[in-house]
Amino acid sequence: MFTVLKFLFIVSICDLISSLPNDIEKCRINDEKCLVRSSNLVLRKYYGGITEIDLQSLDPFVVDKFKVLHDYGVIQANGTVYNIKLRGLRTATIERIFGFDKNLLEIHFKVPEFHFKGFYSASGVVFGFPSKSDGIFTLNFYDFVGKLKVKLERYTRNNKQYFRTTGSDISSTVRTGDMDATTLSRPVVWLLNQGFDVVLGSSLKSYVGDVWTQFYEKKINNVLNKVPIEELFLV
Numbered sequence: 581m582f583t584v585l586k587f588l589f590i591v592s593i594c595d596l597i598s599s600l601p602n603d604i605e606k607c608r609i610n611d612e613k614c615l616v617r618s619s620n621l622v623l624r625k626y627y628g629g630i631t632e633i634d635l636q637s638l639d640p641f642v643v644d645k646f647k648v649l650h651d652y653g654v655i656q657a658n659g660t661v662y663n664i665k666l667r668g669l670r671t672a673t674i675e676r677i678f679g680f681d682k683n684l685l686e687i688h689f690k691v692p693e694f695h696f697k698g699f700y701s702a703s704g705v706v707f708g709f710p711s712k713s714d715g716i717f718t719l720n721f722y723d724f725v726g727k728l729k730v731k732l733e734r735y736t737r738n739n740k741q742y743f744r745t746t747g748s749d750i751s752s753t754v755r756t757g758d759m760d761a762t763t764l765s766r767p768v769v770w771l772l773n774q775g776f777d778v779v780l781g782s783s784l785k786s787y788v789g790d791v792w793t794q795f796y797e798k799k800i801n802n803v804l805n806k807v808p809i810e811e812l813f814l815v
Contacts, residue, residue: 599633606814607813607814609680609813610678615678635799635802639670641665642666643664645660656705657703657704657711662698667695668693668695672689672691673690675689683731684729687728687730689725689726690723691724694720697719713763717759722755729748729750744805745800748797
């Protein structure tokens with residue numbers, strides 16, 4: 581009997597209710613102006629994360645590893661990228677955030693500069709040039725404007741209501757950008773940067789949309805799963 585009680589005690593401790601730090605403004609669920617103001621404060625002050633509510637670092641935004649496959653456009657290649665760090669979100673501005681009351685969160689934001697850096701191993705054809713390499717890559721976006729949509733559903737746990745994510749999608753525009761990879765030949769890198777708009781339109785835009793939204797959604801879900809709805813918003 582003691583063992584059972586000990587187990588139940590441990591479970592209850594692990595599921596303690598978390599709340600926002602006191603200096604983060606709580607808003608009514610449909611108060612868009614307040615939500616924008618509060619969210620921008622989080623980006624400025626807490627971009628390194630908030631352990632108590634399981635908000636992981638936003639800047640740098642770290643991804644361990646994922647597979648990349650491009651079999652269309654000017655890049656036809658497959659490979660792996662890993663130990664990726666994305667920087668720039670601390671300078672982002674959230675312009676609109678709404679939809680919690682309708683279970684469809686929508687965030688409009690802009691970022692002056694996004695900087696990706698990590699390691700890669702890839703093979704394929706780039707602008708008609710066969711290429712096989714591994715090394716360090718960098719990718720920079722300038723004047724990034726994004727719109728992230730996240731589907732939500734409510735559920736009850738321990739007599740408290742929570743949100744959880746059930747899918748997401750991102751659309752974006754970028755003024756321009758550039759890239760580099762340590763072991764790609766200089767002519768290939770030059771071509772990629774000369775035709776960056778073509779690369780962006782045919783490959784990278786899909787890559788950003790299909791891959792990165794999964795990680796944004798996961799970070800949002802971590803917080804929503806940790807903090808009850810009544811602790812996220814003013815009643």
